[in-house]
Amino acid sequence: MATKALGFSVTLSDLSKTFSSKSPQHTSKVRVFTLRCSAVKGERPWKTSDARLILEDGSIWKAKSFGATGTQVGEVVFNTSLTGYQEILTDPSYAGQFVLMTNPHIGNTGVNFDDEESRQCFLAALVIRSLSISTSNWRCAETLGDYLAKRNIMGIYDVDTRAITRRLREDGSLIGVLSTDNSKTDEELLKMSQSWDIVGVDLISGVSCKTPHEWVDKTKQEWEFNSKVSQETFHVVAYDFGIKQNILRRLASYGCKITVVPSTWPASETLKMKPDGVLFSNGPGDPSAVPYAVETVRNILGKVPVFGICMGHQLLGQALGGKTFKMKFGHHGGNHPVRNLRTGHVEISAQNHNYAVDPATLPEGVEVTHINLNDGSCAGLAFPAQRIMSLQYHPEASPGPHDSDYAFREFVNLMKHERSKKSEPQLSAV
Ligand SMILES: NC(=O)CC[C@H](N)C(=O)O
Numbered sequence: 001m002a003t004k005a006l007g008f009s010v011t012l013s014d015l016s017k018t019f020s021s022k023s024p025q026h027t028s029k030v031r032v033f034t035l036r037c038s039a040v041k042g043e044r045p046w047k048t049s050d051a052r053l054i055l056e057d058g059s060i061w062k063a064k065s066f067g068a069t070g071t072q073v074g075e076v077v078f079n080t081s082l083t084g085y086q087e088i089l090t091d092p093s094y095a096g097q098f099v100l101m102t103n104p105h106i107g108n109t110g111v112n113f114d115d116e117e118s119r120q121c122f123l124a125a126l127v128i129r130s131l132s133i134s135t136s137n138w139r140c141a142e143t144l145g146d147y148l149a150k151r152n153i154m155g156i157y158d159v160d161t162r163a164i165t166r167r168l169r170e171d172g173s174l175i176g177v178l179s180t181d182n183s184k185t186d187e188e189l190l191k192m193s194q195s196w197d198i199v200g201v202d203l204i205s206g207v208s209c210k211t212p213h214e215w216v217d218k219t220k221q222e223w224e225f226n227s228k229v230s231q232e233t234f235h236v237v238a239y240d241f242g243i244k245q246n247i248l249r250r251l252a253s254y255g256c257k258i259t260v261v262p263s264t265w266p267a268s269e270t271l272k273m274k275p276d277g278v279l280f281s282n283g284p285g286d287p288s289a290v291p292y293a294v295e296t297v298r299n300i301l302g303k304v305p306v307f308g309i310c311m312g313h314q315l316l317g318q319a320l321g322g323k324t325f326k327m328k329f330g331h332h333g334g335n336h337p338v339r340n341l342r343t344g345h346v347e348i349s350a351q352n353h354n355y356a357v358d359p360a361t362l363p364e365g366v367e368v369t370h371i372n373l374n375d376g377s378c379a380g381l382a383f384p385a386q387r388i389m390s391l392q393y394h395p396e397a398s399p400g401p402h403d404s405d406y407a408f409r410e411f412v413n414l415m416k417h418e419r420s421k422k423s424e425p426q427l428s429a430v
Pocket residue numbers: 093281282283284285286287309310311312352353354355356
């Protein structure tokens with residue numbers, strides 16, 4: 001097998017010869033090593049800029065394209081995760097957004113079958129500094145470029161991601177247009193970016209499943225890290241506002257049987273199923289643009305224990321009477337410190353949101369349980385009287401640290417407590 005990615009040809013047997021002079025271990029490593037060319041053969045490194053990213057502030061960024069070609073508009077957000085680009089690409093909460101990775105080196109492990117967080121890539125585009133010219137991982141099934149091209153997702157590389165990140169941090173989130181189409185002028189693309197908006201748009205309906213279904217976990221057992229799986233099972237109805245599969249995996253790991261329902265599934269139908277608890281998932285876009293979902297949440301509150309994650313937390317906040325607001329550039333990454341105000345513990349969390357609940361708008365009795373230590377924003381809520389808990393961030397991580405996994409145990413404990421209350425003998429009225 002030969003690769004010409006760098007304009008020279010090298011075969012695995014050549015590599016094998018090189019290393020075999022060092023030690024037998026080196027030789028065997030080389031033999032299982034898979035080297036794939038991640039760009040079209042012969043294109044690199046001579047490929048010249050063939051794409052433009054035009055931001056609504058008028059700045060123009062020349063870049064090289066990979067994945068799909070065309071013209072795409074989206075809101076640019078930067079993600080500070082060092083690993084897990086495949087989980088990020090398949091997180092439905094990124095619908096309508098260009099994800100810019102601050103980690104400069106992307107694509108080196110390719111993509112595999114196990115790391116999908118949903119059935120498809122919903123993000124608008126991927127923006128990276130450097131696209132790895134080779135992929136090497138024992139699970140790799142495909143290169144990142146081929147994967148994006150098949151899913152019709154545009155990507156660009158060789159663009160100054162640090163400079164764009166600084167701009168977003170200073171000026172706040174910006175809409176961008178990405179194009180490989182030379183027939184479009186810069187002015188046309190700029191106009192397009194300035195006339196598109198993500199605020200006030202219902203993006204949930206485009207990513208949610210269409211029919212209710214039981215969750216069947218196909219993940220290999222080797223990835224399970226919870227050794228104390230509950231013997232008791234709980235039936236959870238999970239609202240799919242753009243649900244990440246690891247939320248379902250973690251619930252299942254704590255002993256839940258899950259029915260996933262679409263975002264428009266009526267509260268009355270959910271309550272008819274007599275679930276032990278209801279989960280409101282993460283999801284894309286503006287939480288104030290989906291009043292039907294807030295109404296559904298409102299009709300369930302107080303009737304069974306509920307857990308809201310990210311969009312689910314924002315919907316819960318509104319159903320309780322609170323308001324959400326758009327943050328300057330949001331939180332996207334696997335390194336956000338959060339303080340649990342009940343225990344005082346600090347957890348490093350995975351986050352992905354542009355909106356937040358304003359705690360000042362919440363009614364009495366609602367407790368802020370967690371705060372983001374970078375900016376003091378509300379990161380978790382509870383309303384014990386109504387068996388409500390919610391987190392603005394991602395306890396399921398994927399990608400990210402597992403510090404907050406205990407939240408699934410707390411939800412199960414809420415359901416356990418509710419079940420034990422129901423089975424207590426009722427005192428007859430005197
Ligand atoms: N991950 C999510 O659920 C994101 C929620 C919402 N779309 C936001 O950006 O704040």
